[in-house]
Amino acid sequence: MRPRHFRPAGAMRGEIRVPGDKSISHRSIMLGALAVGETRVTGLLEGEDVLSTAAAMRAMGARVEREDIGEWVVNGVGVGALLQPQAPLDMGNSGTSTRLLMGLVASHAIEATFVGDASLSKRPMGRVIEPLSRMGAAFDSAEGGRLPLTVRGASPAVPIEYRLPVASAQVKSAVLLAALNTPGITTVVEPVPTRDHSERMLRGFGAELEVEEIDGANGPERVIRLRGEAELRPQVIEVPGDPSSAAFFIVGALIIPGSELLIRNVGLNPTRAGLIGVLRDMGGRIDEENPRVVGGEPVADLRVFHSPLKGIEVDPALAPSMIDEFPVFFVAAALAEGRTVTSGLDELRVKESDRLSAMAAALTLAGASVTENEDGLVIHGTRGDPLPGTGGPIATHLDHRIAMAMAIAGMASVKGVEVDDTRPIATSFPVFEELLEGVTQ
């Protein structure tokens, strides 16, 4: 455990540049490893989760090398040519690494065992076991479809048409990655759109992938078709900054009086940008400067000003586009005027921790007024007054986003917040504390 007390702070001022997007970093290493030849990546997130992906791809035959900060070179083996790993693949804390790599292994003639830390070992893998079994892969897992888990890939695997039962980009991506080495056309139907980095990058690497929008019973649905036995061509990839990391600074600058912060290099893919729209609807001033396209993704610099926020009812349809931002969004709600209501957030219970109960407990300790419902939180804000709690230690539960969200809460509190363990922050945002110190007065 590495505890730290996050003190009440003056304004957040100056500028920062957020590190590379975690989702895109994972995918650039995985697809690079499946393309024959040299893929060059800049701006790669060097967080522990991405390093777990890099180590796994090395164990399956790819050359994955770091040349400089964020500059990586991947020499791939080609679709269909992954090697049998000689030892269990240690996924650490990373759900994305585990679920996407289970998809890759599922259609190769290899067997791989996945292990992870205490948090990852509690997370449900049945949601990927189910479609990948239909494609022909075989699984042995701990009870309830949990890690440790062994996948025996099918060769050839069978193409399926799969309608996602949960709004999960990881499940969608696992099926699409399995489809790469599966003869014929695999179809994934998405009733609710989730982040589309896999689709964008698969196309960029030359896969035959098409996306059709159709009218579903409850609105537009996306039908994604991928032709298998794909040949991927190596790419040069610039990874845009991670909006999920920027979120902590966006909320910090909005709630701490006197703040004006420039956050450079923020990815604004619409399947990820839900938080910004909701905070604007609450009265937050977030200006976009220098809009551009980086690595096939929309990016801008964000200038964020301290703003009085008003409570809001968050449309549950927005959840997938801000799914990882809810912990810090709850902090914004705790400082807003009036009531904020969230619902439809069952998925938050199966992240690195149960993020609904972890944030309800942590914010209550910090002095916020929070009611935990089955699928969301209701929060009565302080109308800008600092949180009046005891400062007593809040439990992170091996969850980086709880640690960072409560660090921001501490800065907007009377007595600060003691975070029981800051180590998990390194999974997604190793320079978080350094950047925070640089911009707080």
Ligand SMILES: O=C(O)C1=C[C@@H](OP(=O)(O)O)[C@@H](O)[C@H](O)C1
């Ligand atoms: O595909 C991805 O890169 C991710 C998808 C999301 O998970 P789910 O698919 O479980 O919603 C998200 O929470 C995670 O941080 C990254």
Ligand SMILES: C=C(OP(=O)(O)O)C(=O)O
């Ligand atoms: C849920 C997250 O990641 P993963 O599922 O990859 O562990 C996250 O980063 O908030």
